[in-house]
Amino acid sequence: MIELRDLTKRFGATLAVDGLTFAVRPGEVTGFLGPNGAGKSTTMRVVLGLDLPTSGAALVNGHPYNTFRRPLCEVGALLDANAVHGGRTAYNHLRCLARSNGIGTRRVVAVLEQVGLAGVADKRVGGFSLGMKQRLGIAAALLGDPAVLLFDEPVNGLDPEGIRWIRELMRSLAAEGRTVLISSHLMSEMALTADLVIVIGRGRLLAETPVDELVRQFRRDVLVRSPRSAELSDALASAGASVRAEPADGLAVTGIEPGRIAELALDLRIPVHELTPRNASLEEAYLQLTDDSLEYRTTGGVR
Incomplete structure (x- = not known):
């Protein structure tokens, strides 16, 4: 050791x-x-x-x-x-x-x-x-x-x-x-x-x-797919979530746990075809964790 x-x-x-x-x-x-x-x-x-x-x-x-x-x-x-x-x-x-x-x-x-x-x-x-x-x-x-x-x-x-x-x-x-x-x-x-x-x-x-615990600490969002995505989006927003539309009837949801999303959909009898928590990659988690510790920081792109 x-x-x-x-x-x-x-x-x-x-x-x-x-x-x-x-x-x-x-x-x-x-x-x-x-x-x-x-x-x-x-x-x-x-x-x-x-x-x-x-x-x-x-x-x-x-x-x-x-x-x-x-x-x-x-x-x-x-x-x-x-x-x-x-x-x-x-x-x-x-x-x-x-x-x-x-x-x-x-x-x-x-x-x-x-x-x-x-x-x-x-x-x-x-x-x-x-x-x-x-x-x-x-x-x-x-x-x-x-x-x-x-x-x-x-x-x-x-x-x-x-x-x-x-x-x-x-x-x-x-x-x-x-x-x-x-x-x-x-x-x-x-x-x-x-x-x-x-x-x-x-x-x-x-x-x-x-590693898996670190990336879970920096969850990005929850991906939800439903054929009634517009209706589900309104319900989630009313519940305090932030919702962004994605292709193929997808919603990127933050500010609410996956279990609560499922409960809301069930209450409204809205079918859900996918419910996937999306964690940060190790790189994304690392960059967020070390952001205040950078000694050398870039300020813009190379021209």
Whole structure:
């Protein structure tokens, strides 16, 4: 488990992380979301001992990262796919990491095959595309077969096949009982991959909730279809709802619950062919939740 206890990190006068407390548990894919400058990368660096907390604690299985004798066997991480020696081959890059943690070369071969790089194991990393470097970074994270995994924007540079592979890999790792934390700006991908999300803004916790619960908090409207839509629209408006006509006898209704819509239609003996609550997408919910936390905000379109 990854556990943050009132974690605060300052860089001079800049407060990057402000009293964060949350836990990332095994068996689930947890999305770590927030606008640029929210403190996501700093938080992950503190978890991995690359930055020291100003106060509070960041623990992995109850211990600070820098206390592990063989850290790759406890925690696997990919923070920057370009942080590799371009003159080394993929195999030698992983072999150096493996030797530093007492991991055998058979494991190096195995993870290269797992991420689809076995055919280029003897190629120098400097000639790799960003997508290939992402795969190599994931291989490094998996090298010690750790129970805890952290990934910062792991799908950058990947083609659609690679993105689907990452998604399936993350879910399979969680299904094995591992703890998986993914930082990403791709809301559509997080909606398909994550079981729950942790959302931060300006270094503070905004939400820690399952994905489906978050989107339910930001319901858009209820879609109602009826062959007598005009009559139903008048009745709903009289009951205090806001109603907007949609194609094919549809009504977009807000301000009233679906059950009450059904009761009104039944009382008036108006047939209803569809009654569908429409929640916001994860992207829409995220944008509403973080609107007050944006550090960089656009004000108009590009001309």
